[in-house]
Amino acid sequence: MNDHDGTRRAVIDRVEPEIDGGRFPIKRTVGETVTVLADVFADGHDVVSCRLLSAAGEGAWTETPMEPLPNDRWRGSFRVEKLGRARYTVEAWVDRFKTWQRDFERRVEAEQDLAVPLAEGAALVREAAGRASGADARRLEAWAKTLEGDEALATRVDLALDPLLTETVNRHPDRSRAVRHPRELPVVVDPVLARFGAWYEMFPRSASPDPARPGTLADVEARLPYVAELGFDVLYLPPIHPIGRTRRKGPNNTLEARPEDVGSPWAIGNELGGHKAVDPALGTLEDFRRLVASARERGVETALDVAFQCSPDHPYVKEHPEWFRKRADGSVQFAENPPKKYEDIYPFDFESPDWRSLWAELESVFTFWIEQGIRVFRVDNPHTKAFPFWEWVIGRLKSKHPELVFLAEAFTRPRIMYRLAKLGFTQSYTYFAWRNTSWEIRRYMEELTRTEVREYFRPNLWPNTPDILPEYLQFGGRAAFAVRFILAATLGASYGIYGPAFELGEGRAREPGTEEYLDSEKYQVRRWNLESGASLRELIARVNAIRREHPALQTDEGLRFHGSDNEQLLCYSKLAPETGDLVLVVANLDPHYKQTGWVELDLDALGIDATRPFQVHDLLSGGRYLWSGARNYVELAPDSLPAQIFKVRRRVRREQDFDYYL
Numbered sequence: 108m109n110d111h112d113g114t115r116r117a118v119i120d121r122v123e124p125e126i127d128g129g130r131f132p133i134k135r136t137v138g139e140t141v142t143v144l145a146d147v148f149a150d151g152h153d154v155v156s157c158r159l160l161s162a163a164g165e166g167a168w169t170e171t172p173m174e175p176l177p178n179d180r181w182r183g184s185f186r187v188e189k190l191g192r193a194r195y196t197v198e199a200w201v202d203r204f205k206t207w208q209r210d211f212e213r214r215v216e217a218e219q220d221l222a223v224p225l226a227e228g229a230a231l232v233r234e235a236a237g238r239a240s241g242a243d244a245r246r247l248e249a250w251a252k253t254l255e256g257d258e259a260l261a262t263r264v265d266l267a268l269d270p271l272l273t274e275t276v277n278r279h280p281d282r283s284r285a286v287r288h289p290r291e292l293p294v295v296v297d298p299v300l301a302r303f304g305a306w307y308e309m310f311p312r313s314a315s316p317d318p319a320r321p322g323t324l325a326d327v328e329a330r331l332p333y334v335a336e337l338g339f340d341v342l343y344l345p346p347i348h349p350i351g352r353t354r355r356k357g358p359n360n361t362l363e364a365r366p367e368d369v370g371s372p373w374a375i376g377n378e379l380g381g382h383k384a385v386d387p388a389l390g391t392l393e394d395f396r397r398l399v400a401s402a403r404e405r406g407v408e409t410a411l412d413v414a415f416q417c418s419p420d421h422p423y424v425k426e427h428p429e430w431f432r433k434r435a436d437g438s439v440q441f442a443e444n445p446p447k448k449y450e451d452i453y454p455f456d457f458e459s460p461d462w463r464s465l466w467a468e469l470e471s472v473f474t475f476w477i478e479q480g481i482r483v484f485r486v487d488n489p490h491t492k493a494f495p496f497w498e499w500v501i502g503r504l505k506s507k508h509p510e511l512v513f514l515a516e517a518f519t520r521p522r523i524m525y526r527l528a529k530l531g532f533t534q535s536y537t538y539f540a541w542r543n544t545s546w547e548i549r550r551y552m553e554e555l556t557r558t559e560v561r562e563y564f565r566p567n568l569w570p571n572t573p574d575i576l577p578e579y580l581q582f583g584g585r586a587a588f589a590v591r592f593i594l595a596a597t598l599g600a601s602y603g604i605y606g607p608a609f610e611l612g613e614g615r616a617r618e619p620g621t622e623e624y625l626d627s628e629k630y631q632v633r634r635w636n637l638e639s640g641a642s643l644r645e646l647i648a649r650v651n652a653i654r655r656e657h658p659a660l661q662t663d664e665g666l667r668f669h670g671s672d673n674e675q676l677l678c679y680s681k682l683a684p685e686t687g688d689l690v691l692v693v694a695n696l697d698p699h700y701k702q703t704g705w706v707e708l709d710l711d712a713l714g715i716d717a718t719r720p721f722q723v724h725d726l727l728s729g730g731r732y733l734w735s736g737a738r739n740y741v742e743l744a745p746d747s748l749p750a751q752i753f754k755v756r757r758r759v760r761r762e763q764d765f766d767y768y769l
Contacts, residue, residue: 112284114284115200115284115285115286116149116150116151116153116201116284116286117147117148117149117155117199117200117201117284117285117286118146118147118148118149118199118286119145119146119147119157119197119198119199119286119287119288120145120146120147121144121145121146122143122144122145122196122197122288122292123143123144123145123559124141124143124292124559124562125290125292126529126559126562126563127529128290129290129291129292129293130529131293131529131530131563132192132292132293132294132295132563133292133293133294133295133562133563134294134295134297134301134533134562134563134565135187135193135294135295135296135297136187136296136297136298136299136301136302136303137187137188137189137190137296137297137298137299138186138187138188138299139186139187139302140184140185140186140187141161141184141185141186141187141193141195141294142182142183142184143159143173143182143183143184143185143195143197144176144180144181144182145157145173145180145181145197145288146179146180146181147173147179147181147197147199148179149201152206153201153202153203153206154201154202154205154206154209155199155200155201155202156172156199156200156202156205156277156280157172157173157175157181157183157197157198157199158170158171158172158173158183158197158198158199159171159172159173159183159184159185159195159196159197160195160196160197160198160287161185161193161194161195162193162194162195163187163188163189163191163192163193163296164189164191164192164193169185171183171184171185172277173197181197183197187294187296189296190296190297190298190509190510191296191505191506191509192293192294192295192296192509193293193294193296194291194292194293194294195291195292195294196287196288196290196291196292197287197288198282198285198286198287198288199285199286200280200281200282200284200285200286201284202280202281203231203281204228204231204232204235204276204277204280204281205277207224207227207228207231208228208267208268208273210224211224211225211228211267211268212268215264215268221260221263221264225254225255225263225267226254226255228254228267229251229252229254229255230251231276232247232250232251232254232272232276233247233248233251234281235247235275235276235279235280235281236248236251236279238279238280238281239275239278239279243275243278243279246275247275247276247279250266250272253266254266254267295505295531296509297509297510297512297533298510298512300340300341300408300483300512301512301533301534301565302565302600302601302661302662303600303601303654303661303662304340304341304600304601305338305339305340305341305596305601305602305603305651305654306339306340306341306342306343306410306514306567306569306601306602306603306604307334307337307339307341307342307343307603307604307606308343308344308345308572308573308603308604308605308606309327309330309334309342309343309344309605309606309607310322310344310345310372310573310628310632310633311323311324311326311327311344311347311389312369312388312389312632313628313632313633313634313635314326314327314329314330315632316329318634321369321388321632322389322632323388323389323390323394324347324385324389324390324394324395324397324398325390325394325398327342327344327398328394328397328398328401328402331398331401331402331405331407332405333637334402334405334407335405335406335407336644336648337610337644337647337648337651338647338648338650338651338652338654338655339407339651340406340407340408341407341408341409341410341483341603342402342407342408342409342410343409343410343411343412343483343485343603344409344410344411344412345372345373345412345573346372346373346375346412346414346487347372347385347386347389347395347411348372348375348376348380348381348382348384348385348386349375349376349377349378349379349380349381349384349386349387350369350370350371350372350374350375350376350377350386350418351370351374351375351376351377351417351418351419351420351421351451352370352377352418352420353418353419353420353451354418354419354441354450354451355368355370355371355374355451356368356370356371356374356451356630357630357631358626358630358631359617359623359625359626359627359630360617360623360627360629360630361630362450368630368631369388369630369631369632370451370630371451371629371630372412372629373412373414373416373452373487373629374418374451374452375414375416375417375418375421376417376418376420376421376422376423376424377418377420377421378420378422380422381417381421381422381423382413382415382472382475383471383472383475383476392479395479396479396480399479399480399481400480403480408482408483409480409481409483410481410483410484410485410512410514411476411481411483411484411485412484412485412486412487413472413473413476413484413485413486413487414486414487414488415455415469415472415487415492416442416452416453416454416455416487416488417431417452417453417455418451418452418453419439419441419451419453421453423468424439424453427461427464427465427468429459429460429461430455430456430459430461430465431453431454431455431456431459432454432456439453440453440454441453441454442454454491455469455492457492457493457496458493462493466496466499466500469496469500470500470503470504473500473504474504477504477508477511482508482510482511482512483511483512483514484511484512484513484514485514485516486513486514486515486516486532487516488516488517489515489516489517489527489532490515490517490519490523490524490527494526494527494530497527497530497531497532498530498531501513501530501531501532502531505531511533512533512534513531513532513533513534514532514533514534514535514536514567515527515528515532515534515535515536516536516572517532517535517536518536518538518575524537524564525560525563525564528563528564528565529563533565534565534566534567534601535564535565535566535567536567536569536572537551537555537566537567537568537569538551539551539566539568539569539570539594539595539598539599540569540570540571540572540575540577541577543577543579543696544674544696545671545674545675545676545677545696546674548594548598548677549668549677549679552598552666552668552679553668555663556663556664556666557666561663561664565601565663566599566601566663567599567601567602567603568594568595568598568599568601568602568603569595569602569603569604569605570588570591570592570594570595570604570609571591571604571605571608571609572605573605573608573624573627573628573629574622574623574629575622576613576614576616576622576623576624577622578622579591579698580614581614581615581616582614583614583698583699584612584614584698584699585612585641585643586698586699586745586746586749587614587698588609588610588612588614588643589643589646589745589748589749589750590694590695590696590698590745590749590750592604592609592643592646592647592650593646593650593692593694593749593750593752594677594694594750596650596651596654596660597650597654597660597679597681597690597692597752598666598679599663600660600661600662600663604647607635607637607642608624608628608633608635609643610642610643610644610647611635611636611637611639611641611642611643612641612643646727649726649727650727650752653690653726653727653752657683657688657690657754658683658685658686658688659680659681659682659683659686659688659689659690660681660690661683662681662683665680665681665682665683665684666679666680666681667679667680667681667682667709667712667713669706669707669708669709670706670707670708671704671705671706671707672704672705672707673702673703673704673705675695675696675697675702675704676693676694676695676696676702676704676706676741676743677692677693677694677696678691678692678693678694678706678707678708679691679692680692680708680712680713680755682712682713682714687714689713689714689754689755689757690752690753690754690755691708691713691723691752691753691755692750692751692752692753693706693741693743693750693751693753694743694749694750694751695743695744695745695749695750697745698745698749699745700745701742701743701744701745702742702743703740703741703742703743704740704741704742705738705739705740705741706738706739706741707737707738708737708738708739709737710736710737713755713757714757715755715757716757717736717737719735719757720733720734720735721733721734721735721755721756721757722734722755722756722757723753723754723755723756724753724754724756725751725752725753726752726753726754727748727750727751727752728748728751
């Protein structure tokens with residue numbers, strides 16, 4: 108024998124979403140809906156009832172009835188309204204009243220004797236009265252008497268099948284033999300910025316309007332109107348700390364630096380301080396706090412790069428040599444990913460016997476910058492640090508500051524990227540930079556948005572970074588930058604660009620076959636002409652405005668791809684079900700030649716009546732077109748606009764039987 112209660116007959120199986128058996132939470136942002144599915148059934152022919160239980164934090168459960176779908180599948184949903192953690196589970200039971208009512212209706216249709224069934228129903232209603240209180244209890248008791256009383260049979264039959272009786276009994280079900288899913292499943296509820304936002308990366312030292320000197324944090328503050336004008340939500344700064352001098356890299360990653368060379372910001376630390384200091388060449392801590400506050404006044408959050416590594420000159424190296432790995436010759440192991448070598452950087456040893464104090468100190472780095480006003484962190488190479496550390500530190504920080512956003516810069520294997528997301532990272536870089544053909548883009552984006560991955564992994568699409576100048580941008584010219592920008596900004600609700608290199612079309616590689624920039628800002632100060640007539644600033648500002656105007660572009664949930672008879676034409680749509688907002692994008696992936704063809708729309712997915720024409724309004728050019736049916740003709744020339752972003756207006760029918768446009 109076992110410990111099971113044989114009277115609890117309901118079965119709950121295949122609950123979704125449930126990440127690794129509830130080991131990890133799903134992710135949502137404030138105001139979003141969690142839709143839960145489960146297989147729920149019982150032996151025999153009895154009717155089961157099912158409820159979704161949800162709660163914010165450790166608060167009391169809120170119950171929501173789940174609706175039956177075909178094949179014993181059930182669905183329910185709830186909204187998350189508070190930052191932090193939420194939880195949910197499923198409960199089910201064999202519902203004796205619903206079973207009785209179903210069978211009673213069949214007996215009525217079969218013209219069977221109803222005396223005993225009515226008495227059985229009266230008993231069930233009286234039991235419900237005992238579980239109820241107030242008006243419901245009195246009403247149910249009265250109905251029980253009627254069902255077993257002397258009123259006309261027709262009156263009692265009508266009452267037995269009355270929806271009001273059903274509704275009232277269902278408010279007080281017999282759950283004494285209910286079965287609950289064995290796990291309470293977690294949800295992390297993040298700010299809206301975790302779901303929707305446009306990021307702009309820039310190097311402060313290249314922000315100076317004066318060619319005679321490097322830029323400062325004050326110069327970045329002066330450039331805030333430009334960033335806000337372009338419509339960005341996040342200004343991301345690479346590390347702003349003092350830079351090491353030992354083995355400092357020169358321009359284009361040369362091993363011998365001249366005295367005037369500024370070095371890589373990721374080689375953190377010298378005698379002036381480490382991860383909690385501001386490089387004096389950039390300004391002071393007060394300058395940084397003023398920048399953060401000024402950006403926030405403009406609706407822009409400042410993201411700070413956190414790179415847990417040190418230059419050989421970092422104070423940690425002398426104060427805590429136990430935190431670094433030694434080579435066979437006794438020297439400290441520098442960072443390398445053979446054949447690449449980073450002689451100016453020492454990685455931390457997360458297998459150090461003193462790992463607890465290392466963890467505590469790294470947590471204090473985050474805490475320090477949170478105290479300066481930072482709420483968004485871009486984390487450098489998190490996949491080269493211990494997984495348990497990230498789960499520990501992000502969990503601790505978000506328990507105190509649930510508004511925090513952590514972007515993982517993890518260009519590594521998919522399983523590792525997904526694991527980091529499960530462990531707590533809010534967003535992640537992706538492989539988007541290397542997905543160029545229509546087949547590659549479609550397959551990759553469907554993996555991110557149509558599989559279980561979407562429950563915990565939020566993609567942030569970047570067409571370029573200071574480390575990555577894709578071949579497509581090296582040889583595609585201005586049109587390549589334009590189309591990759593439009594793709595990033597419309598395929599993904601979150602995206603970013605490394606500027607001003609991007610809007611100015613910086614496509615010069617250091618040498619053939621590399622993705623390294625010639626004269627990379629990682630190693631030297633650059634001068635950018637923001638007023639260049641070749642800049643994409645107007646296109647960027649327009650697309651960011653479109654994103655803010657259209658809820659469909661503010662989530663990845665409604666992404667659908669459509670067919671085309673030309674592989675160079677990529678067609679996809681985004682639909683916001685709650686508002687009906689529908690945006691359709693057609694992009695020419697060939698940056699060199701005009702492409703024409705027919706797109707094949709999935710009209711059912713778009714909610715379009717195949718028998719009626721519908722209007723598409725190009726939000727970039729202003730053009731308006733009347734389309735009809737699934738197949739429609741497009742042509743796109745890269746030397747003008749390589750893509751069209753359509754607002755789709757289609758007729759829909761209300762229950763009142765009249766048409767209106769969405």
